[in-house]
Amino acid sequence: ADSTDSYRFAADYGFSVLAFGRSIPGLREAWTAYQEVASKKAGYEVPFGRTADGRTLGIMRLTHVADTQEEAEKACREGINLYFAHLSGANPNWARKGYLAADQELTDEDANLDWFDFLQKHEATLIGSPEDVAEKIEKLRTELNAGHFTLWPNPVFISFKDVMHSFDLFASRVMPHFDNDVDKPA
Numbered sequence: 001a002d003s004t005d006s007y008r009f010a011a012d013y014g015f016s017v018l019a020f021g022r023s024i025p026g027l028r029e030a031w032t033a034y035q036e037v038a039s040k041k042a043g044y045e046v047p048f049g050r051t052a053d054g055r056t057l058g059i060m061r062l063t064h065v066a067d068t069q070e071e072a073e074k075a076c077r078e079g080i081n082l083y084f085a086h087l088s089g090a091n092p093n094w095a096r097k098g099y100l101a102a103d104q105e106l107t108d109e110d111a112n113l114d115w116f117d118f119l120q121k122h123e124a125t126l127i128g129s130p131e132d133v134a135e136k137i138e139k140l141r142t143e144l145n146a147g148h149f150t151l152w153p154n155p156v157f158i159s160f161k162d163v164m165h166s167f168d169l170f171a172s173r174v175m176p177h178f179d180n181d182v183d184k185p186a
Contacts (some may be wrong), residue, residue, distance in 0.1 A: 064148025
């Protein structure tokens, strides 16, 4: 339920939400709508990225960490392209627009990118080297007050060995960038 209207609905009922693949501006749009409704219902300013009772809104991202950005892209590109082509059906540009904020234009470049490059361009994945992935998470934390991340650890057709290596890299080289209070409001 990643549409901005679904965030309004969730806030009206006090539900937390897990975003899947929206761009950062798309998330900002949805979370702003959530905050407005939640604040109105609560009668006070609810912190951005939080529910009225303090729970976090979450972000789920396709995640693959490799030793280099190039290795991560090579491992993920084919599977992501096949998976999202299947999901989007006959009208991929309609589906791509759903990842963007209302004021973001789906450009000709966007329409001509493969799914992997489109998702990477709009920062809707956590795919890369440990440093790249840590930087993407930090951007989501600082720009959106994001404190809850769910990792989708096998973006299609990744071998078990490579998934386990990704977990190892995430644990040893991404997680140390963050302290233990990531779920506290900024």
